[in-house]
Every structure is written in structure tokens, then in C-alpha cells.
Amino acid sequence: MKKLILVLSISALAIFAAACGKNKVDGKAPSDIPVEWATAMIQRDDASRVKLLQEKTKALDPKQGPQNNEKLRGYQLTEWKASNDKYYYEIKFIDPVSGDGRTERMEIVKTDSGWKRTDFSNLKNFETLVSGLEPKVLKEMHEE
Template sequence: MKKWIRSMSMLFLVMIAVACGNDEIDGKGPDTIPIEWANAHVQKDQSKKIELLDKDKDILDADDGPDNDETIQNYKLTEWKVDENRYFYEITYEYPSETNKLKTDKMEVIHTDSGWKRAEYGDIRNFDKLVEDLEPDVIRELHDE
């Protein structure tokens, strides 16, 4: 009986650790949203941007798919974690077809009923003020392979 209780206790602890330690939903964590957004930007894929947004934007056309198949290769991604359901990101990336042309996006990513989503279409006002008390975590440097 003691072995059974000990085994069940260990199983319970492992299940709790797995559930609490994973921010991924359907294999996607919050840090994938800025990369997917940047790829949608360089591909001029409005339908993908709508998919990544928490709320639809009337200025985007759901029927307008990608104009090309380019993807970003060189990017710097920095994360600020507010809590398990809210993150801020800054992504700076090189355009794939244009050498030395950089773009920076600052965004909030939130957990919704349908997965991780970008909270707003445009850059966040007062981004620096919103993240000043949070610890930045550089997930990837610009020229990492």
C-alpha cells in the first residue's frame, strides 16, 4: 500500500511539473508569435496577420495570402514575461531580400481561448515604460544561426 501511495504521489508531482512548466499550446509558445508576424510582414500575408491577432482588424483582408515565400533568418528576439498569460516582445529582423535593412516590432502577446495571439495590430505606445520593471530575456541574437 505504501508503494502504491508513493507511486501515485510521484505521478501527481510529475503531472503538476509538466503542466506548469510548459507555455506551449498546440506546439506553439508565445515566442513563436513575433517570428510568425515578421514572416507574415515580409510575405505581405494579411490573412496570416489576422490569424495571429486577438481581434480582427478591418484594414486587413482575410483573402489576401502571401505574395512570396520569404522568411526571416536573421533576427533578435527579446522577451519580457509579465505572467503565464502575458508577454512583451521586441523583434528586430533583416529583410530577407534586402541586405542591411532592419525592422523592429514591439508587441504584447497574450494567451486566449484560441491560443497565443498578438494583442494589438500596431506597435505598443509606451513600450519602454511597460517593460521597465520586467527582466528582459534575449531569446536569440541577430546573427545567431
């Protein structure tokens, strides 16, 4: 009886672990992309932002790495799940270099090469795209 309970417990744990990790691609969750994007914005790191985009853009120089070592400190991250392969995010943060408050709104999709931002620019129709989806605040501005 103890062996049966042990086997069932291990099986349940394996299923739970697989279900929790299914949205990670190459060790990254879709919610990692907006944070990496904001960090790259702060550091003026075009090369990192190009790697986060689904399609390259002429607006960024893929050879320009970080221009400073600033870190993303406080930010608010909100997620809207459209499907298992598509999420919308809004990240609000203070740029420590300029002191300006910034908001980035983006669509993140699962691709063959990992989670990617679909467009360099903020989504103009963001409110329409997320209408009917339930927002989930993943991190508040002043949480550590």
C-alpha cells in the same frame, strides 16, 4: 526501494514536463507569435497576420495569403514576462524583400483561441509597459 525511487522519478518527471509545457496553447508558445508575425510581414501575408491578432483590423486583407516564399533568417527576439498570460516582445530582423531593418514591439496575451497579438501597430508606450520587467534575450540576431 528501487520501485519507490522509480515511482518518485517518474512522478518528478511528469510534474517537470507539465510545468514546462504549461505556456503552450495549441502547441504554440507565446514566443512563437512574434516570429510568425515577422515571417508573415516578410511574405506580405495578411491572412496569417489577421489570425495572429486578438481583434481583426481593416488594415489587413484576411483573403490575401503569402505574396512570396521568403523566410525569416536572422532575428533578435527579446521577451518581458508580465504574467503567465501576458508577455511583451521585441523582434528585430532584416526584411529580405526590401533590405530594411525592422523592429516590431508587441504585447501577446493568452486567449480562448490561443496566444494572440493585442494590436496591429507597434505599442507606442512599450518602454513604459516593460519598465520594471526583466528582459530575456531568447535569440540573438546571428544565432542559428
